[in-house]
Amino acid sequence: MRLVALREWMLTTSSRACPYCLAERPVWPLWWRLGIAAVCPVHRCLLIDLCPTCGIRLRRGNHSNQRGLLSRPPLPGPGECGNRPPGGPSARGGRRGGLCPQQYKDMPTVAVDDSLAVLQLRVLAIADGAEGSVAGTSVSSSEWFASLRVLTAMARLASDETDVSVLPGYMAQAVAEDRRRRQTIRSGSASHLGAMPATAPHAMAYLALASAVLDAPNFESGAQTLAPWARRQADLQRAAGVGDRLRKMRRPAVINEMMAAVAPRSSRVVGALAAVRPVGISPCHVPHLADAADYSELVAAHLPGTSPLWGRRFTALALARLAGASSWPRAAEVLGMDDGKAIRAATKVVRRISDADAFWERVTLVAERLQERGLVDYAARRAGLADLCELPDCALAPVFRPLGMSVTPQRRRHAAAWIWQRFTSGDPHEAPAYRQEWGNATAESIRAGWWRFQTRLPAPAATALDAWGIVHLSGKGIS
Numbered sequence: 001m002r003l004v005a006l007r008e009w010m011l012t013t014s015s016r017a018c019p020y021c022l023a024e025r026p027v028w029p030l031w032w033r034l035g036i037a038a039v040c041p042v043h044r045c046l047l048i049d050l051c052p053t054c055g056i057r058l059r060r061g062n063h064s065n066q067r068g069l070l071s072r073p074p075l076p077g078p079g080e081c082g083n084r085p086p087g088g089p090s091a092r093g094g095r096r097g098g099l100c101p102q103q104y105k106d107m108p109t110v111a112v113d114d115s116l117a118v119l120q121l122r123v124l125a126i127a128d129g130a131e132g133s134v135a136g137t138s139v140s141s142s143e144w145f146a147s148l149r150v151l152t153a154m155a156r157l158a159s160d161e162t163d164v165s166v167l168p169g170y171m172a173q174a175v176a177e178d179r180r181r182r183q184t185i186r187s188g189s190a191s192h193l194g195a196m197p198a199t200a201p202h203a204m205a206y207l208a209l210a211s212a213v214l215d216a217p218n219f220e221s222g223a224q225t226l227a228p229w230a231r232r233q234a235d236l237q238r239a240a241g242v243g244d245r246l247r248k249m250r251r252p253a254v255i256n257e258m259m260a261a262v263a264p265r266s267s268r269v270v271g272a273l274a275a276v277r278p279v280g281i282s283p284c285h286v287p288h289l290a291d292a293a294d295y296s297e298l299v300a301a302h303l304p305g306t307s308p309l310w311g312r313r314f315t316a317l318a319l320a321r322l323a324g325a326s327s328w329p330r331a332a333e334v335l336g337m338d339d340g341k342a343i344r345a346a347t348k349v350v351r352r353i354s355d356a357d358a359f360w361e362r363v364t365l366v367a368e369r370l371q372e373r374g375l376v377d378y379a380a381r382r383a384g385l386a387d388l389c390e391l392p393d394c395a396l397a398p399v400f401r402p403l404g405m406s407v408t409p410q411r412r413r414h415a416a417a418w419i420w421q422r423f424t425s426g427d428p429h430e431a432p433a434y435r436q437e438w439g440n441a442t443a444e445s446i447r448a449g450w451w452r453f454q455t456r457l458p459a460p461a462a463t464a465l466d467a468w469g470i471v472h473l474s475g476k477g478i479s
């Protein structure tokens with residue numbers, strides 16, 4: 001039983017309790033002995049761990065050894081603590097035999113938010129066998145609890161003031177207490193990092209911290225929430241010269257993937273960025289897709305298994321970081337890039353880099369090529385072409401008719417997309433022309449149409465479209 005009790009999140013020799021519940025009915029629900037028992041969902045209060053009078057855990061009996069069932073008088077009343085504090089005046093006898101007289105119903109409680117009561121109910125349902133969810137992925141009850149345990153260990157190791165600043169004081173205090181103990185937790189003692197939260201406030205704090213990742217709407221945002229912990233954990237481990245302190249803990253696949261997405265490779269890549277010399281480009285000079293030839297000649301070898309499209313997108317993000325963006329999400333923001341795609345590129349592609357220094361060296365070369373060719377304000381071009389959804393008939397007719405091509409509504413839109421991608425160097429599928437409804441055309445048929453249009457576009461027509469784009473932009477004062 002001792003071994004099981006050390007491993008599992010359960011109280012074997014004591015119980016938490018809600019004084020209001022006990023005042024209504026002298027029944028001790030079994031779930032109060034679970035390590036995840038933190039609040040009473042009925043009375044919206046924190047459960048109590050220690051008797052305020054004797055300072056001993058409820059139902060424990062005695063500090064040093066557990067009491068078991070009392071069979072000889074004096075017996076405590078049903079509503080009384082009945083613990084036997086050590087060295088009390090009546091420890092060896094007296095009228096009450098040294099039993100603590102504290103009434104459960106009189107124990108002071110701490111009120112909690114409704115949201116915490118709801119969280120507690122959900123955790124209890126999962127403990128009862130209901131399916132859980134980790135960042136949008138359905139998992140079994142046991143996988144959910146394994147995830148909670150790993151996240152608790154990470155929070156113990158790597159959470160900081162900002163993480164707990166949003167929590168009520170009693171929870172923040174509980175985490176701070178654990179953080180102070182962290183210094184004394186030696187490497188390899190993963191069992192301690194994943195051990196049961198000591199008290200109801202601890203349990204509530206770790207449930208709340210972990211729920212930021214567990215209840216994230218999708219993988220990307222879960223990984224994003226986890227990223228600062230993973231980074232700090234990697235820093236701490238590097239500073240202490242120890243390996244992964246959580247490696248022995250069971251990690252459900254989804255947690256593993258998230259940690260792989262954000263930890264140490266990603267932080268190594270970002271760490272190596274600090275050593276890179278500054279380049280003379282601003283984020284506005286970075287296209288959404290790095291030049292195809294630059295990418296394949298310089299960067300592709302460092303991103304094995306990455307499609308050119310995703311590789312070029314990631315290289316653009318890396319250029320934005322060279323240009324000063326302080327994080328991957330910030331890089332996406334300064335580029336005005338689609339958030340989901342940027343995060344996917346940053347979390348997944350970054351893992352494939354094995355030599356971070358060489359990678360940044362190559363990205364610096366890409367930046368130098370941008371400078372050699374003459375810097376282009378891509379941000380201004382994107383803004384200038386943001387409403388170009390189709391080319392006017394009068395612009396296409398003189399170009400297409402002599403080549404024996406008719407001017408159809410589809411071609412007017414494909415031509416707009418062609419100009420957009422030509423001048424912004426963006427993903428043509430993100431062109432404004434493709435963002436609107438195309439009658440009842442499907443996404444696939446539009447893609448196929450684009451492919452036909454751009455591969456079969458005669459050279460003179462391409463030159464004419466190019467010229468139209470230059471005039472259109474310069475009309476708006478953009479070069």
Ligand SMILES: [Zn+2]
Binds near residue numbers: 018021022043
């Ligand atoms: Zn209650």
Ligand SMILES: [Zn+2]
Binds near residue numbers: 053082
């Ligand atoms: Zn007591």
